[in-house]
Amino acid sequence: MIQHLIKSKIENFENIFQRPDVLNKSVPVLMGIFIFLNPFPHITSIKELIFYPTVFLAITLLLFKKIEFSIKTPLSLPFGLFIFWAFLNLFFALDTPNSIHDFFAHLIKYIVFYYILINYFGSINRLNILSWIVIVSTTLFSIVSLFFFYVVLKNPLMTRFGTTFTDSAINIMGFGTVLGLLLAFHLFFSEKIKYRKILSLLCAIPLLAASVLTQSRSTLIALILSLFILLANRKKTLVGFLGIILVFILINPVKVRFTNYDDYHVRLGLAYYSFELIKDYPVMGSGFSTDTFRDPKFFDPEEYMARIPEKYRIQPHGFFWPHNMFLSIGVRIGLVGLALFLYILFVPVKMCWRLIRFGKDESIRSWGFCVSSVFIMFCVKGLFEPIFIHFAETIFYTILSMITILWRINEEDIYPV
DSSP: OHHHHHHHHHHHHHHHTTOHHHHHHHHHHHHHHHHHHTTOTTOHHHHHHHHHHHHHHHHHHHHTTOSOOOOOSTTHHHHHHHHHHHHHHGGGOSSHHHHHHHHIIIIIHHHHHHHHHHHHSOSHHHHHHHHHHHHHHHHHHHHHHHHIIIIISOOOTTSOTTTTOSSSOHHHHHHHHHHHHHHHHHHHHHOOSHHHHHHHHHHHHHHHHHHHHTTOHHHHHHHHHHHHHHTTTOHHHHHHHHHHHHHHHHTSTHHHHTTOHHHHHHHHHHHHHHHHHHHHSTTTOSOSOSSGGGOTTTSOHHHHHTTSOGGGOOSSOOOSSOSSHHHHHHHHHHHHHHHHHHHHHHHHHHHHHHHHHHOSSHHHHHHHHHHHHHHHHHHHHHTTSOOOSHHHHHHHHHHHHHHHHHHHHHTTTTSOO
């Protein structure tokens, strides 16, 4: 009786997968919803409820051989080496439980996310859809947030946008708003359908406003540098956009922040503090956990503060995380881990260069400039901000996925799509 019941349940489960086309279509839809919800705070549980069932569905389809799924990309080797070193690091971590948690929550999760995206959005049409998901999502976030901050809360226009937000850090928001802005600019120039060109331009307005009004120096620097790449072949347009941004800066208090040397002392203090930790744990680091750095059980702030130049000793202790992705990796998994992380970043640079230089058609080359610009944007901001949080990590692996999708399309004889 029990055997018959188990056999019946297995048969029913298998019957579900007799329609793989329907299930296959649901994976990119659910993953698109997950990406769409990324900028919005207070809904972490909803995002998790979408992400993990989607991963389960994709893996189940793969196990039942109902989908074609390839992990062959130029990033597979650097990912594999980095995962191996991060796993090995778990045996030497100061805070083993949190390091194990973060190994899965901040690395394995997003590697899986990356492979699902490149297999389910592996065409130009789907890449366009993915771009529109990001643009619409970040635009809605910007419009709602700007309205709430300046209209509902009645903050003066010169007030730093987002200063009262508790779950959307001012500096971190730029990862999303600038990404959406760059994609909107790209689609404005590449779209042939008129209403889509107009829509992309309309989306760019609140995205640009949100990016500049945060008065984040890293956001502005990243935006300007990425525009140089995106519009490298459109010199007049580049000058126009830079002029608009310059006007925003001149009428905005952000210009004062570039001369506020107290802020620079804080960031330099963080860097000195991080260097001291790396000197003590140069090979294996302190552990993959993102929280070990700020836990007094493992690091005495007074001891490490005493090692750095006096003018950079911040009171009260503001050393929560290294505000630099390279220092963060160095502190957590040592210099070997940092070298492997640099390898991960080096491979997309090569891929982007090849897309721009050897793209098989104008569309690929145009997209090459776009993904190069968003990758540079992320790396520049990553020099000044913590990136190992779920919001920024989702953006990082989305960018890597977009680069890989284009690479596979351009090199389809080597990486069939």
